[in-house]
Amino acid sequence: MSLALLADGALVLLVLGLAFWVNAAASGFAAVVGYVAFGLLLALAWMRLAAGDVALTEAAVGSGATGAVLVAAAMRLRAAADPPPSWPGVSRPSTPNRRSADGRDTPGHDGGGDDLAPPAPYSDSHRDVPGHDEGGKPGLSLRLAALVLSGLVTAGLAGLVLWTAGPAPSLAEAATRHLPGLGMGNAVTGVLIAYRALDTLLEKVVLLLALGGVWSLTRDRVWGGRPFPRAIPAGNGALILLARLLPPIGIVVAVYVLWVGATDPGGAFQGGAILTAMWILVMLAGLRDAPPIGSRRLRLAVAAGPAAFLAVGLAGFVLPTGFLSYPESIAKPLIIAVEAVLTLSIALILGLLVAGPAERPPDPAERLR
Amino acid sequence: MTPATLYGLCSAVLVGAGLYGMLVNPQPLRKILSLNLLGSGTFLLFGVIARRGAAAGLGGDPVPQAMVITGIVVAFSATALAVALLLRVFQETGRPTLDQPAPKDGG
């Protein structure tokens, strides 16, 4: 016990150390790298908490996909500070502010009468130099107050954790009891796809909306076009090799993860995340260009998963058990089928979220009408 | 001291660290990172509670675990959207900043 506990303690210390690094690192890029490592260690912690499904998700989505987004952002922000672009295919931000060059980059406020102009905020705008990560921290007293208050929150939570050390109320029993009726062995999947399927369904809508939100940041003239400032040239031998070798394996793994999700850790998200990783690799290696966001096929594929889930849910109305219930005889195949479509859509959505808004104008032919 | 308690304390500290970072870090990208720390701490608390609810042959209560999976995906979507917004702000203003620029004339 003590050795395991020691290992746990070491892991916790590492996790916390990285957390502090993320907060305190000198540059944004360093902090992001720290965060990716933090996520991977956290996945270990999830394993130690006997939550294999969560560990997979954390590693794939929490650390992997999130990391990809953050690294790309940090590079772009840094690229502005150091002129030579350090990431293939990413140029300097296109318009370092032609609009605010006309003297409007004074700190803004939202109001003010015409007669007596209100004071400017004491904000730290003058310290915001493009690309510079540091500077502009709030004053010492503010930081002290922040420390005290967040310390109080931590103390409260820690007190509760210590106070209620005993076993917590649990739905594990209830969750396992009904699994056979669904033809499943993995209780987490059972919760996600059956007991709390409404949450999962709504969360699919959240994903769609997030994608819509990211796409909404496309400039009007490139609407319908492809993400990334320009096509990534196929070069860089090692990356190409990796991008040719890994995807077939990845796809097999993803299908496996999806399939075992019924009984063991795994499922739509995890499988989808692995597919996403493969796809991003292929895109980065320049083997396949990112798809245009105006593509009809892409839109249909993205919507297919949530639509299938919705359709199955609504079909439940013909059953006595109602919306989002599965007839016992075909529960398992039905669930697997829904999950398969979902996996594909999730992979696409996650990948597109990483790729970001369109930055290249579409071919006239591929514009959606 | 059980492992669950240990991770519970870890989650408490992560929440505090996330809140603190959210407050003091002036750069939006760093705020997004701190937000993720805050989120991770919250998820970890779910995990600890799930672990304490181990029963019926399971290592943990599957309900909070499932909630965490949903939560992680939402957190990722949030990160992606926030980062995309930040990059667009940077493109438009040349500064990765949360300072409100003065609105231009218009209805």
Added chain:
Amino acid sequence: MIAAPALLVLAIMAPATGVVLAFAFGGRAAEWIAIATTVAGAAIAAGIAATLWSTGLPLRYVIGDWAPPLGIALRADGLSAIMLLTSAVVMGAVVLFARETFAQRPGAPETRTPLIFWTMLMGVWAGLNAVWLAGDLFTLYVALELLTFSAVPLVSLEGKPETLVAALRYMLFALVGSVLYLLGCALLYGGYGTLDLELLAHAVRAEPVTVLAAALMTAGLAAKTALFPLHLWLPPAHAGAPAAASALLSALVVKGSFILIVRLWFDALPGVAGAGAATLLAAMGAAAIICGSIVALRQARLKLMIAYSTVAQIGYLFFLFPLAGAAGHWSRIAWTGGMMQLVAHAVAKAAMFLAAGLIGEALGHDRIAGFAGLGRALPVVMLAFGLAGMSLMGLPPSGGFVAKAMLLTASVGEGQWWWAVVILIGGLLAAGYTFRVLAPALAGGPVPLVAPIPRSRQAIVLGLAVCALLLGLVPLRPSQLLEVGRPVAMAVSR
């Protein structure tokens, strides 16, 4: 014929389906899907409200027949019913209003703003209806995120630098709120093994775990509601969004998180919060009314003024906690009054933002100083603005009057007259900012308009404002519909 409880599912799924379909088909289809959704959504809301009205009993639907605590139940009480109706009315008006702004020309390539607007509009609606109906705290979390994720793109829809920054601020602050809420969910699950509102209500005790959860969740939700002084994001976000979106955001979206606080305090965790915490919330509300209104008075731009007015009007809602907390007649009055404020403000504020949108289109700017003669150029719009302002001031006959009179009555009746003083001062200040717009508009000769405004769009705005006026016909006594499904003694305090 669909059974009435199934309507609860459809109320959420109709707009959710709309989101998915709009994504799949894009282009011009999005607008038509949104219109179809609006019709369906209004019918569903009316169906639910009618059922509650006629039976006097709440509706309940257990998803997939998995009973809580393992599964999730949807639940419609009187509060849900009126919020469903209010959302349907405001949505209907916004959809009609926005058709002009976000039209997609037939045959032309798809453009950005229409697709995003219509999709996010349905996303907002799905989120709202889920908030009104969900009976589970985690489902409510997902619903809140639905709201945030669809509201943020609406804020930055026009892509101007200031709106992008506003959207980013909004998003980050709202996300902190969400995480605090989620943290509370974790604590509650750890304490009681369920997140179902009804089961929690029976299980909770006033003990540290509950208290910490309630505190974190309330604070997080207050951040999303922009309760003063947590309002940093609201004015630029609501002022920067296109008018149709601002109307949605100010009228409905901020109410989502507020209703969640109400659900927590009155439904899930009765007897936990206590009088001190209730007073703190109301005190923040009072500060919102005073400061928000004064700053609104100082604004040079119409949309910012309206946005600050939202900051102020939100304040009134928080008087609900000390006033409706105890059992008894005055509490019931306060309950109805608070909910009337919710509805009346939603309708009046939507009308105001839409009017501001038309004014902005007609003049090409929204500087209040340049409004001289607007009364003659756009009489219908200014009439609508004035009627909506009447409701905000609390002049009879208007929904705002009913709301404020009832809140006043409750605060006097419970001997907490200081809230009454704030309500009255708030009314005076609201009159101030409304007249600041109306007075120059009523004077002077007609101003030249840069764009003609079709009659039909003016009529929509006027229709909403008249709705705010007609709400003034609600009698000044506890409403039966609003009390459907409420425990007889709604005790916040111990």
Added chain:
Amino acid sequence: MIWLGATVGVPLAMLLACVLPGVRYRMTNWLALAAVPGLGAALFASGASLDLPPLLLRLRLSLDGPGALLLGAAALLWIAGGVYAAAWLRGDARRGRIAVWWLLTLAGSLGVFIAADLVSFYLLFSMVSLAAYGLVIEGATPDALRVGLIYVALAIFGEALLLMGFVMLAVSAPDGASLIRDVVAALPASPRSNAILTLIILGFGVKLGMVPFHVWMPITYRTAPVPAAAVLSGAAVKAGVIGLIRFLPSGVALPGWGQVLVVLGFISAFYGVLAGVRQSDPRTVLAFSSVSQMGVVIAVFGMGLIAGDTGVALAAAFYGVHHTLVKGGLFLGVGLAPLAGAWRNRLVLVPAAIMALGMAGLPLTGGFLAKLAIKPVLGDGLAGLLGTVSSAATALLMTHFLFRVAALPKAAPAPPPGRDLRWPWLAVAVASVLVPWGLYPAVLGGSVTYALSASSLWRSLWPVLVGGGLGFAMQRWGGSVILVRDSNVIVPVSARVDRIMIGLGIAVERFDIVLREWPVAMLSLIAMAVALAVLMLAPI
């Protein structure tokens, strides 16, 4: 009763018809009709009541004696004013909008006299107060807007006080009571009675121009178009009188509050005269006279409250009837004066002199009876003496007024003004004498023989002679003593108030900007969570 419903319903229906632009621009010709049902109600429907049937709101209209008196006089004035306005506004581009505001104000003005429950009273009272704003700013000059702003600010301030008072009344009343009669009956026993009375007196005081809330009156009546000023000063102000009639407890002696009212009333009564004699614009003089006259009414209510006298309502209403007709009429006359050319003396000055001095109690006029009616209430003590002195003061002010009218510049050798301007003016002038004489014995039960006795005639006459004489002397020789100017304390004061308000606004805005800083807002958020937890934990 159909008359009661029509009193409010007909003007509102006409208002609704104004939605059509074609109707709106012709509506001025029909304005006089809007008040006819009100007159009918006053004549035929006294004692009736009507429950409005709408599903949701339970409103009740009913008419009692004092209400009928005031309603009748107000309706008469609105009718005359309507005829006058039709001629006055002929060809005016603004007439459509004026008609809208006119009808709205009229509905409220007549409605308050018949509103029997709290909600409808508040609604109609707000209507008359706020719709008048539209009439005030019709000049649309920057000056008019400024005046409108001051007017509406005070009006809304008064409404807020009243709303609070009404809410406290409703809360103190037995369960479910919403009729004014019932809630006021419970007032003296209420633990909140002092607060309620304060709010109600201040709230109606604003409407009645009670010093120091009188500031809106002079500027408003000078700015509004003549017919509007007539109905506002004559009829709309009486909403305050009916308010005090309805909401002050009757038949219960509250000597403390009575004394307060008497003092406040006489302060207004004398302040109005002192300020009025320094004005040059006859309309401003009339406005200050309103301040003074309403002060007398307030003092009458105070004496009634000291004695617990139930008759005071009728006496005050009777006094109000006379004031309605005289004050409204005089404004119409002032509007006519520049147009009357050679006819000025015959057409304007003589009737105006009778009416104006009537206000001071000139024997045989209507005002003579009005003074007679309040005499028993004021009694023979100090209040009675002050009442007599105030009559003299009124005579002085009115003499000043007549001189100011006479000094108005004449419009070039004009033909006599059209009939539609002349007749309403003369009709009101005649009514201001005949109506009190008709009502005095019938409604008040007063004895005409007593009224015409030498002693009572003399008692009324000498203050008029003293005051008039003083006034005449002042005009001839006192020009340097009393500086006549069109003074207006409002503007500098309101500018100073503005500066303070703007300073306050800037301070709050500064504060707001700091609060909206990201770190500060985050800090507030965490602090709120901690504070909530502490507050919730404390009682555990």
